[in-house]
Amino acid sequence: MNISVSRRGFLRGSAAGAAALLIGLNARGVLAAAGSLSADINPFVRIDADGMVTVIIKHFEMGQGTTTGLTTLVAEELDADWDRVKPEFAAANDKLYANLFFGAQGTGGSTSIANSFLQYREAGAAARDLLVRAAAASWKVDPASITVEKGILKSGSKSGHFGKFVSAAAKLQPAEKPTIKTPDQFKLIGNAKLHRKDNDGKTDGTAMFAMDVHLPGMIYAAIMRAPRFGGTVTSFDDSGAKGVPGFIAAKALPNNAGVVAFGKNTWAAFQARDALSVEWDFTKAEGRSTDAMTADLHALLDKPQFEASHEVSLASVAPALAGAAKTIEAEFDFPFLAHAPLEPENCIIEPVAGGGVRVHDGCQFPTFTRPMVAAALGLAPEKVEIKTYYAGGSFGRRANKDSDYNVEAAMAFAVSDRKAPVKLVWSREDDIRGGYYRSVAAHRAKVGLDGGGKIVGWDHRIATKSIMKGSPFEGMVQNGVDPTSVEGVAESLYTLPNLAIGLSDFETPVPILWWRSVGHTHTAFVMESLLDMVARESGQDPIEMRLSMLDPAKPNQARMIEAIKLVRETSGWKKGDQRGFACHYSFNTCVAVVADVAADGTSVHVDKLHMAVECGVAVNPDVIRAQMEGGAGFALTAIFRDAITLTDGEVDQYNFPDYELLRNKEMPAVDVAIVPSNNAPTGVGEPGVPPTGPAVANAIFAKTGKRIMDLPMTKAGFEFV
Incomplete structure (x- = not known):
């Protein structure tokens, strides 16, 4: 007998066998009714006759937790039973399902929860109000007498689940501005024990990928x-x-x-x-090799095409640098990087x-x-x-x-x-050899210090290919400056006197694209490395120096101060430690990282990462921790040894043997602390990436005295174990 079964087929078969043992129960042991009628309460909420709630998800799920997060927002305000709520992806409809920040239907920029926070909560609250009014009319009671808990409406001796009232509720006029909960009333938002809505399907093989x-x-x-x-x-x-x-x-x-x-x-x-x-x-094809492209990048740094600072020009900062007691100069190189998702x-x-x-x-x-x-x-x-x-x-x-x-x-x-x-x-080789990439980039910076180690001037030059020019988002380009090329430098939270930024667009037919955390992937590494150099050169504690450059009277700087102080506490940081620190603000979120590394000559192991994140209301704490951990692993994968290089215009790498993922033994322990906050939620999918690399690089310097300025780090002779 020939037996052939895929892993997915095995999982499905196992799940079916288990279900047979729980006749009449769903996957979580909850009695499932057979009703099939349903009503669309609003574009985001559908309720079946058996009381099952379906949340329509306008942001797709690629592992970042949208099916859980958006469902949480509706279920919270609806007072639904978490085990009786399921997600469903929205149809293509710009009018109903646009990302409120983009004005278009799409997922990205770590915006899913941030732009949906009130929208989905109000959708849940509106649905709850309709159900309460429908039940009140049926029972002939005052709507104020009705309570709702885990999908059950009650008033005195009367009770019923959502499905009993959904038909009548769908005929009522919804409230223009439904009342939403205050944070002290939350039961699901902030609950660290909620199981993810995609866990079961991805475990038992029933989740469908394209x-x-x-x-x-x-x-x-x-x-x-x-x-x-x-x-x-x-x-x-x-x-x-x-x-x-x-x-x-x-x-x-x-x-x-x-x-x-x-x-x-x-x-x-x-x-x-x-x-x-x-x-x-x-x-019209690209025919250069990596060395030639790097040389062309550095030539662009000599004469920047655009000035990216509105207040300080490169020419005006020159006198401050000339009169500085000390100057720090550095050049950084970043390679093309592939996205390399596991599903091509x-x-x-x-x-x-x-x-x-x-x-x-x-x-x-x-x-x-x-x-x-x-x-x-x-x-x-x-x-x-x-x-x-x-x-x-x-x-x-x-x-x-x-x-x-x-x-x-x-x-x-x-x-x-x-x-x-x-x-x-597409095969893996198709994507790595012919897909889209994080652009190559080169930075050159000169930082001037006074006699007390204070920054008095900063000349910062960047050369990279523009993402936004020629795209539907070209309207973001101002005075020739693509903001994604300079983000992380231009809007740095630090007080940096006389910061001038020059930008040049690198031209190549190689297609480039936003890559997890976009321009922050290289700008954060440069900024946080340079600040570490300033701290070491002036004898300052790296954390104390950064705190001195942040103003607690400014909201985002105050948030960063909280993140820094929290990670200092959780990591047990002490002045003089041979450890690395970095922090960065991206996608409206503040992340601070302390890295512990062990180094024996050029052999390096990252032992532990301590991370603190200020991202507003923590809708799903477990998802936030997972995104910080995943972002850290993603960053380490890139900085350790990954690079897309070209020979005569052709990509050298082809698959994971030479474009490696992080190995299990290389992944450090990660401790994530979340700053308590009632601020509106901000992004978490990308902000864990930018500060991880420089924190590790700064730790390597603290241990070995070797400053890494060209990525990947293997170019400096380091081996990661």
């Missing part, structure tokens, strides 16, 4: 892309592919950016794609009745994807439906301004007969 979707009659597609960025197809020969079992056909993409091979399964598509012989035109890019384009299509995708930005897929297929945007699934990571990759893999899938569908669903799958 990669899991299989439709009847579906064919598979893989694309041969140019080995150099900017190359185009001149001709191709598919004779080698015709011998691959399961091969269907090969076609040039309409934009000549590649050749798509169709197969009866993923393996056939990959094998056929690899058997193609393609001739390329590299006239993939999506399905499925034909639907009426001449439209349905996109099956872990879709991060429906506002981008819908019109771009429509344009590629010659359809009106309303003819494109998007069904969103869980995504196995993104870190910015799935939110690119070109909707590249979605458009590729649409082009593949366009050159097929348009009758069968087409599933495009």
